[in-house]
Amino acid sequence: MHAALGPWAINCHAPSAFVLTHWASFQARSWTVMAFARFLVVLLGAALASLLLSSCADASEVGVSYGRVANDLPDPAKVSKLLKDNGITMVRIYDANSAVLTSLANTGIKVMVMVPNENVAEAGTNPSYAQQWVRDHVKAYYPATKINGVAVGNEVFDSRPDLNSKLVPAMRNVHDALAQLGLADAIKVTTPVAFDALKQSSPPSAGRFKDNIAQQVMKPMLQFLKQTGSYLTMNIYPFWAYYNQPDDISLDFALGNSNSGVDLTAGVLDDDDDASHKYYSLLDAQRDAAYSAMDDLEPGVSLSVTETNWPSRGTPPHHGGHGHRGGRRLADDGDGVFTIANAQAYVNNLINRVVAGNTGTPLRPNAQMDVYIFALFNENQKGDGPDDIEQNFGLFYPNMQKVYPFSFQGGGGAPSGGGQTASWCVANAAVGDARLQAALDWACGHGADCSAIQSGASCFEPDTKLAHASYAFNSYYQKKGRAAGTCDFSGAASVVYQEPSMCSAKTSWCVANAAVGDGRLQAALNWACSNGADCSNTQPGAACFDPNTMVAHASHAFNSYYQRKHRASGSCDFSGAASVVYEEPSELSYIRSSNSNLLSAYISGSEAACFHRGPELKQQQCILKERMHCHLGVYSVKL
Numbered sequence: 001m002h003a004a005l006g007p008w009a010i011n012c013h014a015p016s017a018f019v020l021t022h023w024a025s026f027q028a029r030s031w032t033v034m035a036f037a038r039f040l041v042v043l044l045g046a047a048l049a050s051l052l053l054s055s056c057a058d059a060s061e062v063g064v065s066y067g068r069v070a071n072d073l074p075d076p077a078k079v080s081k082l083l084k085d086n087g088i089t090m091v092r093i094y095d096a097n098s099a100v101l102t103s104l105a106n107t108g109i110k111v112m113v114m115v116p117n118e119n120v121a122e123a124g125t126n127p128s129y130a131q132q133w134v135r136d137h138v139k140a141y142y143p144a145t146k147i148n149g150v151a152v153g154n155e156v157f158d159s160r161p162d163l164n165s166k167l168v169p170a171m172r173n174v175h176d177a178l179a180q181l182g183l184a185d186a187i188k189v190t191t192p193v194a195f196d197a198l199k200q201s202s203p204p205s206a207g208r209f210k211d212n213i214a215q216q217v218m219k220p221m222l223q224f225l226k227q228t229g230s231y232l233t234m235n236i237y238p239f240w241a242y243y244n245q246p247d248d249i250s251l252d253f254a255l256g257n258s259n260s261g262v263d264l265t266a267g268v269l270d271d272d273d274d275a276s277h278k279y280y281s282l283l284d285a286q287r288d289a290a291y292s293a294m295d296d297l298e299p300g301v302s303l304s305v306t307e308t309n310w311p312s313r314g315t316p317p318h319h320g321g322h323g324h325r326g327g328r329r330l331a332d333d334g335d336g337v338f339t340i341a342n343a344q345a346y347v348n349n350l351i352n353r354v355v356a357g358n359t360g361t362p363l364r365p366n367a368q369m370d371v372y373i374f375a376l377f378n379e380n381q382k383g384d385g386p387d388d389i390e391q392n393f394g395l396f397y398p399n400m401q402k403v404y405p406f407s408f409q410g411g412g413g414a415p416s417g418g419g420q421t422a423s424w425c426v427a428n429a430a431v432g433d434a435r436l437q438a439a440l441d442w443a444c445g446h447g448a449d450c451s452a453i454q455s456g457a458s459c460f461e462p463d464t465k466l467a468h469a470s471y472a473f474n475s476y477y478q479k480k481g482r483a484a485g486t487c488d489f490s491g492a493a494s495v496v497y498q499e500p501s502m503c504s505a506k507t508s509w510c511v512a513n514a515a516v517g518d519g520r521l522q523a524a525l526n527w528a529c530s531n532g533a534d535c536s537n538t539q540p541g542a543a544c545f546d547p548n549t550m551v552a553h554a555s556h557a558f559n560s561y562y563q564r565k566h567r568a569s570g571s572c573d574f575s576g577a578a579s580v581v582y583e584e585p586s587e588l589s590y591i592r593s594s595n596s597n598l599l600s601a602y603i604s605g606s607e608a609a610c611f612h613r614g615p616e617l618k619q620q621q622c623i624l625k626e627r628m629h630c631h632l633g634v635y636s637v638k639l
Contacts, residue, residue, distance in 0.1 A: 063090025096137035124166030207289030355410035425487035
């Protein structure tokens with residue numbers, strides 16, 4: 001992440017002027033020699049500038065945070081092989097464990113070690129202690145183990161606020177100890193800060209640190225990081241913001257899926273490029289809030305993300321943690337949000353954009369993004385039990401099986417060989433509506449089936465340029481067999497490996513999975529009814545109350561929610577309690593066949609089609625409509 005380049009060490013995280021002072025002592029004996037010297041200076045400067053640009057352009061990497069708060073994890077030697085086998089090039093540990101550091105020797109994997117919180121006070125008040133710590137936990141393993149960073153504490157402001165005054169002195173003492181051993185250029189000192197160190201994060205340009213740490217701790221810390229060519233690290237979890245504000249933040253925005261973007265920078269950036277005003281990722285909005293807070297105190301320091309992820313299951317604790325700030329919670333305490341599908345989408349979207357070099361933000365278009373995914377394993381001794389999300393952040397189970405598919409080379413967990421990986425083509429909102437329209441017109445004129453996005457057709461809604469373009473681009477891409485180059489459209493589209501929220505013209509239904517049991521079905525049913533499903537007809541005495549079974553009522557609620565979400569990907573999951581079917585459910589088929597005359601009468605407006613229809617009962621629903629409603633979850637039609 002911060003490799004030294006001999007005497008010309010270049011730190012992509014901390015831009016600084018590069019001066020060729022070594023030529024000052026050159027004593028030319030003639031004008032010819034001086035001219036030649038000037039030529040060499042220009043040539044060398046150009047070469048170094050090129051090196052700087054290429055080094056920084058390729059600097060961003062994705063690593064993992066390797067926590068070990070568990071009693072069932074594999075031994076460090078097996079973990080080292082697991083990291084290598086999966087192409088993981090950076091790892092962060094929460095101490096400087098000898099067995100772990102030894103196992104990582106000669107692997108080429110970059111390692112960030114940590115001075116634990118309980119040692120920060122001693123390191124901050126006793127330079128000799130810091131020197132001994134560095135000798136014992138860094139020098140003893142370096143360079144065989146490629147240690148490239150020392151984190152002093154972790155989220156000190158949250159977990160040990162009594163150490164606030166000791167934090168920067170401890171960082172200085174550790175840095176000085178590294179410098180005495182000649183290691184300060186290769187190994188940088190930082191400290192991971194929780195995102196809730198910010199008192200304000202919206203809009204991102206107004207990000208500011210809390211008053212009790214801004215001037216006393218953060219300002220001198222940022223000055224230290226800038227002076228030493230280091231960088232601030234922050235633990236950022238977008239799921240907390242979504243969990244607390246589900247009505248204000250879309251799930252796609254939080255996960256980094258394809259979305260139409262959110263304008264959070266109006267009046268901040270130049271008005272000549274509307275696309276640059278939009279955020280397409282909640283993580284980017286939070287990064288920019290952190291950058292704004294940093295720049296308010298000491299401009300020019302860069303940021304790495306030392307923890308981020310999305311839990312694959314579980315219930316959030318009713319307290320802080322991971323930068324959580326209180327707010328309105330989802331009614332179901334997280335059901336349907338903390339799922340394997342969402343975790344997989346978040347992680348693969350993150351990896352794919354870093355691998356592609358797409359790491360800038362609206363306020364920092366050229367920003368790098370070194371990031372550590374938390375965590376390597378599910379850790380069974382964290383939190384309050386197996387249902388606590390704290391135990392469900394892992395990429396791997398303790399048996400070293402993946403929790404969900406992923407690939408650190410990008411591609412959304414594509415298998416390394418055999419068979420073609422599923423992929424989709426989605427529109428790039430950043431190019432603007434004009435370019436999307438031109439590309440959409442081209443796709444529809446060259447083989448894409450665009451009939452479903454015409455006015456009144458099944459995929460006309462949502463009526464946005466982005467949605468229509470994504471539909472057309474993907475139709476063209478799939479019809480061309482997902483061949484290379486068939487999802488470009490002059491930069492207006494890109495391939496994704498996680499199924500996007502895209503309308504499908506193919507009719508489908510969402511039905512309950514009886515195998516999960518009534519308890520899980522009830523919980524999922526409650527969530528659906530609280531989040532947009534029309535459940536009025538399954539109440540006692542209503543048209544769809546019978547059959548009075550959990551499976552029937554859950555299927556009604558699940559399908560109502562699914563249809564209202566336009567059959568979007570992920571809207572029929574309910575933590576495994578439901579699944580999509582593409583054949584009309586048998587009970588509905590029976591209704592259609594046995595009531596064909598009634599259906600014809602209903603369509604023609606015949607009074608025979610309705611129950612007790614009369615002037616005084618014009619709000620009464622049709623029998624057929626009610627019966628179809630029970631299985632389809634369609635909206636009721638008043639007569």
